[in-house]
Amino acid sequence: MGEKINRRAAAAAAALAAVGGLMATSVVLAPSGAAHGVNVWHGDTYLLKNTLAGGSADVTYTFGDTEYLPTLIGDWDGDGDETPGELIGRRFLLWDDWESEDPAYSFTFGPTSSGTPYVGDWDGDGDDTIAVRPSDTTTFYLRNELASGPADVTFSYGQRWADAYTGDWDGDGDDTFAVRPYGTNAFHVRNVLAGGRADLVFGFGRPWETVVAGDWDGDGDDAVALHRESRLYVLHGLTGGTADVTIAFGRLWDSPLTGDWDGDGYDTFGLRRAPCEYC
Numbered sequence: 001m002g003e004k005i006n007r008r009a010a011a012a013a014a015a016l017a018a019v020g021g022l023m024a025t026s027v028v029l030a031p032s033g034a035a036h037g038v039n040v041w042h043g044d045t046y047l048l049k050n051t052l053a054g055g056s057a058d059v060t061y062t063f064g065d066t067e068y069l070p071t072l073i074g075d076w077d078g079d080g081d082e083t084p085g086e087l088i089g090r091r092f093l094l095w096d097d098w099e100s101e102d103p104a105y106s107f108t109f110g111p112t113s114s115g116t117p118y119v120g121d122w123d124g125d126g127d128d129t130i131a132v133r134p135s136d137t138t139t140f141y142l143r144n145e146l147a148s149g150p151a152d153v154t155f156s157y158g159q160r161w162a163d164a165y166t167g168d169w170d171g172d173g174d175d176t177f178a179v180r181p182y183g184t185n186a187f188h189v190r191n192v193l194a195g196g197r198a199d200l201v202f203g204f205g206r207p208w209e210t211v212v213a214g215d216w217d218g219d220g221d222d223a224v225a226l227h228r229e230s231r232l233y234v235l236h237g238l239t240g241g242t243a244d245v246t247i248a249f250g251r252l253w254d255s256p257l258t259g260d261w262d263g264d265g266y267d268t269f270g271l272r273r274a275p276c277e278y279c
């Protein structure tokens with residue numbers, strides 16, 4: 001995410017050291033998030049941590065509905081912190097803070113009403129916008145403005161039903177996609193917004209595990225983390241293998257999300273909690 005590079009550099013200097021597309025069918029099976037910035041699960045309770053540690057949440061918000069609706073997480077206004085949004089049909093509703101009643105942005109986008117949304121800073125200008133992959137396709141439609149209009153970028157990548165994640169994998173300031181083909185634990189990372197061969201492939205975790213992408217160490221590039229039961233297994237690099245950090249956070253049926261909630265340049269975790277009758 002473009003501006004994050006600068007923020008991270010500034011934060012590091014100051015301290016001199018300081019979010020699938022998932023198949024709709026899998027939503028009913030397990031907490032399923034995916035993608036830097038998108039959580040596909042249900043519940044209206046969001047528990048956020050500002051440090052890379054377990055324990056209780058630093059802040060809790062109520063947002064949106066309790067139903068199965070994707071919650072998008074992005075820095076829509078480019079001010080350095082990430083806030084929520086939702087997609088209802090083809091309409092995106094995005095907030096610049098967690099507590100306002102009315103969204104800051106409301107617009108329609110996408111060729112069909114059944115698609116998976118994604119969030120990223122495709123053009124590297126520092127603010128996040130959205131993308132859609134229509135169900136059962138491999139085509140991504142990207143938009144660089146938070147307004148209705150045609151896609152600014154369209155390309156095909158990955159396999160049908162592959163989970164897709166977005167992040168700044170190479171730390172150059174713009175976000176691109178990685179896909180995990182259905183039934184595998186292999187992440188196929190692409191560093192440009194185009195089809196073609198993966199730039200990098202690595203294996204991590206188990207095929208069905210929920211994945212989020214973020215920059216936990218504040219070095220400017222994104223890696224992935226897995227959610228397994230009530231633990232997060234965090235990688236600092238796209239190397240696969242053993243997690244660099246393991247965190248116990250939340251309950252079994254919580255679903256993970258990630259973002260820079262406090263704008264300090266470091267992504268941390270959050271949980272979306274389902275209504276308790278489902279606990």
Ligand SMILES: [Ca+2]
Pocket residue numbers: 074075076077078079080081082083096
């Ligand atoms: Ca923001």
Ligand SMILES: [Ca+2]
Pocket residue numbers: 120121122123124125126127128129144
């Ligand atoms: Ca942008």
Ligand SMILES: [Ca+2]
Pocket residue numbers: 167168169170171172173174175176191
């Ligand atoms: Ca990049």
Ligand SMILES: [Ca+2]
Pocket residue numbers: 050259260261262263264265266267268
């Ligand atoms: Ca942070």
